[in-house]
Amino acid sequence: MYGGSSDGEGGGHDTSSAAPAAPQKKIPPASSMPWVRNLRRYIGTGAGLGSEALMELETKRILLEIFKERQQKNAEAGSIPSFYKKKPEEGSISHRVQRLAKYRFLKKQSDLLLNADDLDAMWVCLRENCVIDDATGAEKMNYEDFCHIASVCTEQIGPKCRRFFSPSNFMKFEKDEAGRIAILPFYLYVMRTVSLTQARIDMSELDEDSDGFLQPHEMEAYIRGLIPNLAQRDMPPAFIQMYWKACIKKVLLSNCLQELMELHQESEEEVTDTEQAENWFSLTSAQRICDMFLALDKDMNGTLSKQELKEYADGTLTEIFIERAFDEHVRRSKTGGGNAREMDFESFLDFVLALENKDTPEGLTYLFRCLDLHGRGYLTTADIHTLFRDVHQKWIEGGNYELCIEDVRDEIWDMVKPADPLRITLSDLLACKQGGTVASMLIDVRGFWAHDNRENLLQEEEEPEEEVTRLASQRAVVIFSKSSCCMCHTVKTLFSDLGVNTAVYELDEDPRGREMEKALAKLIGQNPPVPAVFIGGILVGATDKIMSLHLGGKLVPLLRAAGAIWL
Structure with missing residues (x-):
């Protein structure tokens, strides 16, 4: 009925008068058109593209490279990278070459250090070429003086002092309004740098396997090398072995050589008896520990039994603590009968260090292993009750007033304030800053007495x-x-x-x-x-x-x- 195309409706023409539609031509595919291929090839080169198009093209290229790199790594995931390098065997060529190279390197570094005469000469140069601040009286130098002193020191001392006179070193120090720095802080900086570098070289020489750490036997060599320069240089030869063992234990506990360095003095008479007794590295302190060990060793076999150790500190330590100390920190005896364990001198040093340094993380860790009766990593109210029961018994035997164990247990909980209200961990004892006091209350009746009388003791300390x-x-x-x-x-x-x-x-x-x-x-x-x-x-x-x-x-x-x- 309706003949013709609907295209004519939009133009307002009658459908009967419209010409018959021409057949549509087929468009050939783009690949068959040479100009299309040329255009695609031209675009592919990136020539003529705008900055945004170039950036997008470059981004795609980079991402594609990253993707290919990750694919390659995933394909090689089966091969684990090397993280362990076998140390050369003792006496091998590679071992000898390594030691020779290390020796030459340390020798070169040591030759670059200033000696005592060089430091004295540098101080003289600083004093002679500085200016006096009229307001403060301090000896100072500006950057021009600094450079001039560097030249003078280089002429008198040599080029090894030149590195201390770099612009960056000058900028490290506080300057006044005129841009000057004081010579004293600069000289102290030079002295400390030389001292620390020398100590580093000395310790590196003893690091036999070059792993960056000193083992106990390497520390022994370091202490032995220091003994001739210490105030203890006149100690009896038979006592030297016990002395260096005590020194090593203290260094490994605290990792601090401050007390050891205090002993670099001309004679022991320069230090008071009290200071000698309180310094672990002094001959007086080492002799005290040795005498204590020998006094406890009743059978003179060179080790301490549980019964002998109970006499430590006048017998104020609890039996359960002594038992736990042997269980956790004393190696099984090879010479004792059956399964008996006895404490040798090195284990005794650990024991004494832990008790005399209860507030340190190392000392508290030692004691916590003894307090942890079941090895669970925490203490419960039942554990506290069991531990304090022996302290309570000694407390009553000493003629003191009656006390309630539950009250002491609650007081300990209030002191520690554990994260978990049902258990106390080592982290809780370290965080509360009273871990040493808590440990003393649970293992030593004298420690509990000190806590109970802390107010009276505090008044004495105020004097x-x-x-x-x-x-x-x-x-x-x-x-x-x-x-x-x-x-x-x-x-x-x-x-x-x-x-x-x-x-x-x-x-x-x-x-x-x-x-x-x-x-x-x-x-x-x-x-x-x-x-x-x-x-x-x-x-x-x-x-x-x-x-x-x-x-x-x-x-x-x-x-x-x-x-x-x-x-």
């Missing part, structure tokens, strides 16, 4: 603090010092150069010096606390604080305000 306060207010400037301390000498020299009449208290020459030193450590918050400087009765601080005030031009006004100087 040295009152003495420090009294002495600090007697003069405008008061310095608590030690005669053998180089930093103390530096501070005293500074105040002397400023014309300040100071009152100096040498703690190593005072009968109560050790107690006052502990009181100062609490006030300052660092140990050792010397030099401690009081101005106008107020604690100013130690060397770093004094030097900071001096270099900043604030020390002299502070001294004027306190009436220490008038000009």
